[in-house]
Amino acid sequence: MSQALIAFLKNQYVERDGRETRFFGGVWGIFGHGCVAGIGQALQQNPDLRYYLCRNEQAAVHTAVAFAKASNRLRTFACVSSIGPGATNMVTGAATATVNRLPVLLMPGDIFARRNVAPVLQQLESERSQDISVNDALRPVARYWDRINRADQLPFSVMEAMRVLTSPAQTGAVVLALPQDVQTESWDYPAELFEKRLWHIPRQPAEPAALRKAVELIRAARQPMIIAGGGVLYSEACQALADFAAQTGIPVAETQAGKGSLPFDHPQNVGAMGVTGTPGANILARGADLVIAVGTRLSDFTTASKTAFQNPDVRFLNINVAEFDAHKHAGWPVMADARVALEELTAALGDYRVGQDYAACIARYKRQWEDETDRLFTLRHGPPISQGEVIGAVNRASRPEDVVVCAAGSLPGDLHKLWRTRRPNGYHLEYGYSCMGYEIAGGLGVKMADPSREVYVMVGDGSFLMMNSEIVTSIQEGYKLNIILLDNHGFSSIGGLSQSIGSEGFGTDYRSRNADTGQLDGPWLPVDLAAVAAGLGAYTLRAVTREDVEKALEEIRAVPRTSVIVVETDKEARVPGYESWWDVPVAEVSEMETVQRARERYQEAAAKERIFVAGPGR
Numbered sequence: 309m310s311q312a313l314i315a316f317l318k319n320q321y322v323e324r325d326g327r328e329t330r331f332f333g334g335v336w337g338i339f340g341h342g343c344v345a346g347i348g349q350a351l352q353q354n355p356d357l358r359y360y361l362c363r364n365e366q367a368a369v370h371t372a373v374a375f376a377k378a379s380n381r382l383r384t385f386a387c388v389s390s391i392g393p394g395a396t397n398m399v400t401g402a403a404t405a406t407v408n409r410l411p412v413l414l415m416p417g418d419i420f421a422r423r424n425v426a427p428v429l430q431q432l433e434s435e436r437s438q439d440i441s442v443n444d445a446l447r448p449v450a451r452y453w454d455r456i457n458r459a460d461q462l463p464f465s466v467m468e469a470m471r472v473l474t475s476p477a478q479t480g481a482v483v484l485a486l487p488q489d490v491q492t493e494s495w496d497y498p499a500e501l502f503e504k505r506l507w508h509i510p511r512q513p514a515e516p517a518a519l520r521k522a523v524e525l526i527r528a529a530r531q532p533m534i535i536a537g538g539g540v541l542y543s544e545a546c547q548a549l550a551d552f553a554a555q556t557g558i559p560v561a562e563t564q565a566g567k568g569s570l571p572f573d574h575p576q577n578v579g580a581m582g583v584t585g586t587p588g589a590n591i592l593a594r595g596a597d598l599v600i601a602v603g604t605r606l607s608d609f610t611t612a613s614k615t616a617f618q619n620p621d622v623r624f625l626n627i628n629v630a631e632f633d634a635h636k637h638a639g640w641p642v643m644a645d646a647r648v649a650l651e652e653l654t655a656a657l658g659d660y661r662v663g664q665d666y667a668a669c670i671a672r673y674k675r676q677w678e679d680e681t682d683r684l685f686t687l688r689h690g691p692p693i694s695q696g697e698v699i700g701a702v703n704r705a706s707r708p709e710d711v712v713v714c715a716a717g718s719l720p721g722d723l724h725k726l727w728r729t730r731r732p733n734g735y736h737l738e739y740g741y742s743c744m745g746y747e748i749a750g751g752l753g754v755k756m757a758d759p760s761r762e763v764y765v766m767v768g769d770g771s772f773l774m775m776n777s778e779i780v781t782s783i784q785e786g787y788k789l790n791i792i793l794l795d796n797h798g799f800s801s802i803g804g805l806s807q808s809i810g811s812e813g814f815g816t817d818y819r820s821r822n823a824d825t826g827q828l829d830g831p832w833l834p835v836d837l838a839a840v841a842a843g844l845g846a847y848t849l850r851a852v853t854r855e856d857v858e859k860a861l862e863e864i865r866a867v868p869r870t871s872v873i874v875v876e877t878d879k880e881a882r883v884p885g886y887e888s889w890w891d892v893p894v895a896e897v898s899e900m901e902t903v904q905r906a907r908e909r910y911q912e913a914a915a916k917e918r919i920f921v922a923g924p925g926r
């Protein structure tokens with residue numbers, strides 16, 4: 309059965325716009341008794357589907373997810389694990405995939421189907437049912453979940469798995485749980501199962517009636533704006549969006565997943581949208597009468613927890629392959645591929661253009677934001693220097709085609725605002741799940757997707773401590789990562805959030821236990837992250853000033869293996885927020901005065917949250 313599964317996987321291809329890609333770049337995993345004799349043996353006799361050894365099953369899924377994202381979902385990896393902890397290690401990765409709508413195939417080993425030797429090592433027993441294992445924990449985080457209890461079930465499951473993985477609207481984590489005994493059993497599969505199979509990725513056009521109404525809505529709008537989400541990149545609709553924006557003059561704000569849809573200096577690119585947004589984008593959103601949401605899930609970071617849009621008459625026009633997203637905010641749904649829909653709209657709108665005052669406003673906001681970015685890039689704070697200054701140095705050192713990778717902490721917000729993206733997919737943020745630990749493992753997937761682009765992983769000390777293991781894997785495979793590690797001795801992000809909700813940064817510093825107070829407010833912990841990186845085999849440098857950072861970035865250019873630059877940054881020297889807010893509820897009652905005051909501020913801000921149920925008519 310395992311041999312059949314591997315033989316099937318290596319023959320799966322996808323095609324979009326006549327371009328063909330082999331769907332699986334290989335199989336990641338860590339062997340254990342739950343897979344070594346089944347999938348492990350099958351991989352050994354099929355070297356043309358390469359086996360990659362990772363250091364942590366969660367990391368493997370992140371690498372696969374990042375590879376898929378950087379490949380605009382036209383490729384991914386499969387990930388295999390043993391039973392038990394190896395399998396549950398993949399739950400976090402699976403959620404990352406599904407939240408971000410990115411394909412990955414997970415093949416956790418499972419307990420014996422024949423049951424006679426139960427409980428096996430690492431089996432979670434249940435008194436209620438024998439039809440349960442830890443792999444059931446993957447059900448809620450998977451778009452498709454199946455268990456192959458008999459070898460002859462395989463053909464039906466793999467076909468469903470491929471349908472979901474290659475569906476633009478349905479894709480996410482797909483799980484095929486593989487009982488340890490069934491993996492090794494034989495069955496006479498039809499030969500056709502192993503023939504090359506080409507899955508067509510459709511470009512769904514808009515329904516004509518839906519498109520006509522969309523044109524009407526845009527024509528009637530005086531202050532329309534576009535929110536570009538990840539769907540723009542996945543659909544390779546960047547040129548179509550650039551043309552649409554240039555022709556109509558409609559400003560474009562980008563989500564985390566959608567950043568880089570337009571180059572930063574496109575005249576209609578007003579920057580980042582929402583909680584981590586830029587002033588121009590958020591001020592325009594506040595007054596917009598029509599929001600054209602393209603390929604976005606409209607998460608709370610994008611909508612500023614539904615406070616971003618304050619025009620009483622605002623309506624939404626949602627272009628999305630997923631019906632689910634197309635209906636959000638009671639918007640007018642255009643279920644279509646982003647590229648096709650934007651091309652159709654550009655043609656149908658003819659000579660429509662936004663008014664001159666509006667156009668002048670957009671140009672002004674853009675200029676002002678470039679000045680603000682320059683200010684933050686040259687702050688001259690410290691040492692320890694500011695994070696914004698480090699971002700500026702990395703941005704200047706990178707070539708237009710290079711990629712910055714990040715996921716959690718305070719870096720995503722600062723990068724969303726400040727990073728000057730020049731090419732599509734040059735900005736790779738996992739901010740749907742914002743999973744600490746994604747950064748280095750994800751960077752490896754990005755590098756594997758296109759080794760010609762330098763990958764700059766920007767990672768905080770918290771994320772680095774959570775998962776730095778894939779430095780070893782990057783060296784094993786010869787994929788160089790440029791890792792910039794910002795050490796601020798704790799959580800600048802959650803520390804700042806804690807201050808804002810009146811809790812004074814409680815529990816967010818990396819300090820030792822203080823015997824006098826009983827709290828974590830003792831001396832700073834003597835952690836040497838550069839020594840950790842060097843110990844894992846990376847070429848490692850320390851930097852203190854901005855000039856040091858620039859010199860180190862120059863020096864690692866010539867280094868062939870994964871390099872880490874450790875720079876101490878000032879946790880309190882933050883890039884400010886602009887014209888936005890995020891709903892994080894504050895304790896309604898508290899003995900702390902700081903919390904009481906924060907609660908008052910909270911209530912005032914939350915009162916601006918809107919309920920969008922009005923129909924799209926006008």
Ligand SMILES: Cc1ncc(C[n+]2csc(CCOP(=O)(O)OP(=O)(O)O)c2C)c(N)n1
Pocket residue numbers: 716717718719741742743744745767768769770771772796798799800801802
């Ligand atoms: C797995 C996981 N656990 C917890 C969080 C919540 N969280 C978000 S950012 C953050 C701190 C990250 O610290 P660091 O990487 O040092 O970045 P900094 O905030 O200092 O910029 C935490 C704990 C998360 N996003 N992911």
Ligand SMILES: [Mg+2]
Pocket residue numbers: 717768769770794795796797798799800
């Ligand atoms: Mg930190």
